[in-house]
Amino acid sequence: MSDISQNNTSMGWFSAIIRHRSTWPIVALCVILIVDGFISPNFYEIRIVQGRLFGNLIDIMYRAVPTALVAIGMALVIGTKGIDLSVGSIIAICGAVISWRIHAGDTHFVILLYALGAGVMCGVWNGILVAGMGIQPIIATLILMVSGRGVGLLINSLYGGTNPSFESPLLQGLSTGHIWLIPTRLFVAAAVFLGIWLLIRRTALGLFIEAVGGNASSANIAGVNARFITFLAYVICGLCAGWAGVIMTADIHTSDPISVAMYIELDAILAVVIGGASLAGGRIYLGMTIIGALIIQALTTSILISGLRPEYNLVVKAVVVLFVLLLQSANARQAIATIFSRLKR
Template structure:
């Protein structure tokens, strides 16, 4: 009897601890906020939840959220890795403009094969990442200043590449990247998902993710432990540059041209916000790629939903900021402790 009673008591404790265990998961608050936002937008605008198939392609606001958020997700995961090293990358928008300019000029003025053009565009992102990484890791210039240099100069570099003009191009391969579909799913979503999945596997299934978090937590201690903290920091900025370059390729392919002034403009702010919504610490030491992607979907869902609701454009940013504040409140340790205490009291009362 005692054994049965003990097993029953353990089972009850396990069930009671499940809500608290879920609340402690890093993805719980962002995912809960995303689902709540989607439901609220569905109530305000029922069309927001409708998904239909037209000409073999998936259409609907939810599909548009994922479609439009793919490039921002690429930038955000790169930003998350940099923030994990206790850094920041303000140049991602300029890198998008540079890579898009390189791709557009090569398509319109040369006969190079598509794979070589893409390689050149991604290579421009690698060079930008190396520039930022050398300034931060080896010259020990503050990350916000180092990347601000390229943020300012990058737009000028992109304009020099395009000659100060909006360069347009035509090509089935690149147009498919921007607006094509595979089995009803946009190509840009598949590309972004493949890159993000590869990064997640690299960060969580190898030692690289631990090295990045170690460098962000304490660079000096990581060096004493035998970690090449400078090399890891340099690699983080290169990864961010590659992610931004791929996003630039997608954006340029979508508009079939390169706009050095507006491509990726202020996207670095949404990327940083998505990383914060994902629960990463801006002081470094921890980052979450999956939760960062959820943060991007939160931002994009708000933007799409508010536009569909017919709310005047001047209220969009205010509503967006208010919802973000609520999500951050849900992630605050003190708020979580208070909610856990409320759950415990209710369980004892039951």
């Protein structure tokens, strides 16, 4: 870092852009989309079918919504130097709660509140373990990760039947409906994004999270209540996972705790990391996290349209993670630089 800043004066705007943290993820997204254009000539085509927009670009955004929602919350938790492995389980629990309350005959708006409330409660649980009891985040959230899907199954079994399906105009409207040609869930995602952005950037919460993640004891001595801030991050993460739960559950209109949102925690963490935040905490890049989620979905979509088997997706994702992480590692950068300088000679 320091060697970069020393040459500050000799750098033009071009190198400033090249070195900006946002540049590379956005370039990566563009490259993926451009390559897609070569693979499939009508990739960029957007049609109107049955009163809504259709097309690959819309589809990428549409499918990226759950990951993006979870990743927004994850970005805050990672900002505190933590991690939340339980988001998939939280989604499963939310789905079960929705299905349960529908069978109990609540109004759909109340059901929505129930589902989000369930997400918040899960966040409170994680927050108590991490901030209250001081258990390492990865361990503390493992507990809910292991048992959460079981809790979902249990809620289902309260009123009999496994994977009960349901109909809910409100929730399905939010998930699969559309307003003015645009899928409703994009509005939901935008609203959650905006809400969280306002919450962290229009209050001091974001700064405090970054301070706690950067150096918890410094933050504490500076007067920041590190425990409370950490707790709050997990609660917000639970809420975001709750929203993702609503969208995903309404999409498949059934509660399927075992297989819903499998590996979503990994995608969400990946999105945050691709967005430029370090797992060592201390920074939140909310906008770039969305870009990260879009990159992940764009990769998946490209593999689909390229005719490769969808299963290659996992390997591609892994290679992307490794590549991003290697770029973040000083040792690896040095090794690569040495190799290059040898090649030049």
